[in-house]
Amino acid sequence: MTVESTAARTSRRSAGSKAGTSGTKAAGTTGAKRTTRTTAKKGAGAEPQLVQLLTPEGKRVKNAENAEYAAYVADVTPDDLRGLYRDMVLTRRFDAEATALQRQGELGLWASLLGQEAAQIGSGRATREDDYVFPTYREHGVAWCRGVDPTNLLGMFRGVNNGGWDPNGNNFHLYTIVIGSQTLHATGYAMGIAKDGADSAVIAYFGDGASSQGDVAEAFTFSAVYNAPVVFFCQNNQWAISEPTEKQTRVPLYQRAQGFGFPGVRVDGNDVLACLAVTKWALERARAGEGPTLVEAYTYRMGAHTTSDDPSRYRGDEERQAWEAKDPILRLRRHLEAAHHADEGFFAELETESEALGRRVREAVRAMPDPDHFAIFENAYADGHALVDEERAQFAAYQASFTDAEGV
Numbered sequence: 001m002t003v004e005s006t007a008a009r010t011s012r013r014s015a016g017s018k019a020g021t022s023g024t025k026a027a028g029t030t031g032a033k034r035t036t037r038t039t040a041k042k043g044a045g046a047e048p049q050l051v052q053l054l055t056p057e058g059k060r061v062k063n064a065e066n067a068e069y070a071a072y073v074a075d076v077t078p079d080d081l082r083g084l085y086r087d088m089v090l091t092r093r094f095d096a097e098a099t100a101l102q103r104q105g106e107l108g109l110w111a112s113l114l115g116q117e118a119a120q121i122g123s124g125r126a127t128r129e130d131d132y133v134f135p136t137y138r139e140h141g142v143a144w145c146r147g148v149d150p151t152n153l154l155g156m157f158r159g160v161n162n163g164g165w166d167p168n169g170n171n172f173h174l175y176t177i178v179i180g181s182q183t184l185h186a187t188g189y190a191m192g193i194a195k196d197g198a199d200s201a202v203i204a205y206f207g208d209g210a211s212s213q214g215d216v217a218e219a220f221t222f223s224a225v226y227n228a229p230v231v232f233f234c235q236n237n238q239w240a241i242s243e244p245t246e247k248q249t250r251v252p253l254y255q256r257a258q259g260f261g262f263p264g265v266r267v268d269g270n271d272v273l274a275c276l277a278v279t280k281w282a283l284e285r286a287r288a289g290e291g292p293t294l295v296e297a298y299t300y301r302m303g304a305h306t307t308s309d310d311p312s313r314y315r316g317d318e319e320r321q322a323w324e325a326k327d328p329i330l331r332l333r334r335h336l337e338a339a340h341h342a343d344e345g346f347f348a349e350l351e352t353e354s355e356a357l358g359r360r361v362r363e364a365v366r367a368m369p370d371p372d373h374f375a376i377f378e379n380a381y382a383d384g385h386a387l388v389d390e391e392r393a394q395f396a397a398y399q400a401s402f403t404d405a406e407g408v
């Protein structure tokens with residue numbers, strides 16, 4: 001069976017009878033109530049139709065439905081599995097350190113990826129060096145896979161630079177805060193490399209909330225019509241700040257692709273192996289000239305939207321507890337232990353490495369030099385601008401007023 005026919009079959013299967021019981025959460029609005037009679041209840045019992053290769057208990061799933069995807073990870077060795085585990089543990093440790101640094105006043109803001117490690121490490125490790133990645137502001141795990149030093153991710157959140165890394169150094173674009181706009185950048189880039197005749201692919205990350213943006217619909221249209229080599233990787237973490245996914249869509253998000261004319265697949269976003277397999281499949285389609293794919297990684301944002309958010313104002317603890325049972329790191333650990341692929345020494349060594357990473361990140365952040373106060377005016381326009389000149393002068397006067405007050 002060719003990849004193309006697999007895609008077509010997946011797409012048909014996804015849109016089939018089981019899809020009605022998946023995805024959308026228990027109806028919270030009148031409109032949703034009318035249409036979601038078959039919608040599964042919210043919580044641990046509501047298993048959506050998705051590609052899964054590793055259960056929450058760490059057991060390998062082998063069945064006819066996922067066999068085609070499983071083939072993409074058939075060559076994964078115990079060493080590779082330990083590597084994926086290490087990636088997830090170190091990413092979570094880095095993320096926890098960044099959250100602590102914000103709480104201690106060292107960062108202005110932090111967007112935690114807690115709970116989304118498998119979606120990011122699985123998809124990130126599926127990319128090839130010459131592929132190009134367009135992230136949002138939460139893709140710290142993907143950055144890790146691309147070889148961006150984690151300390152470089154923190155400058156923008158400390159307010160000392162406008163990005164912190166050279167996008168072309170690792171084919172990893174700067175973080176994009178304008179929701180959904182990077183899907184258009186990715187589509188344009190993909191159209192460009194296709195014209196160049198490159199056999200690489202592009203992957204754009206975005207969230208469930210971003211799926212409502214016009215930019216994303218435009219990116220879907222253009223990429224489909226121009227058969228662009230791009231993978232749209234949607235991390236459905238169930239929330240867009242305080243808005244649940246049912247406020248974004250009446251159908252499971254992966255089904256949106258069908259209307260644009262390309263395949264969409266929902267994968268267990270807490271299963272690193274499934275995310276690796278499905279993303280490899282989608283990137284291979286892109287490289288083979290078969291156009292875009294939408295991957296919906298069904299996962300959960302375990303923490304706050306950012307450190308400025310308080311999720312207890314809009315969601316209950318039970319929901320989080322249900323997802324804790326599906327923790328991406330725990331399930332791979334269970335698998336490694338059951339298969340005797342890792343011993344106590346491995347886990348202990350990783351713990352030491354994690355702590356060293358935490359220390360390194362903390363020291364690097366504290367050592368970041370403050371930028372020149374006037375640098376921001378230099379980066380607004382290439383050739384200067386009268387309004388910017390005026391604002392620079394105003395700011396200079398403001399600064400000088402402090403000097404006068406202190407009599408220095």
Ligand SMILES: Cc1ncc(C[n+]2csc(CCOP(=O)(O)OP(=O)(O)O)c2C)c(N)n1
Nearest residue numbers: 138177178179207208209210237239240241
């Ligand atoms: C165009 C635009 N509108 C609104 C915002 C404010 N905003 C920042 S994050 C966010 C929610 C995004 O949710 P989602 O796409 O699900 O991504 P997640 O934060 O869950 O990873 C919004 C509305 C923005 N940054 N850009």
Ligand SMILES: [Mg+2]
Nearest residue numbers: 207208239240
């Ligand atoms: Mg979201």
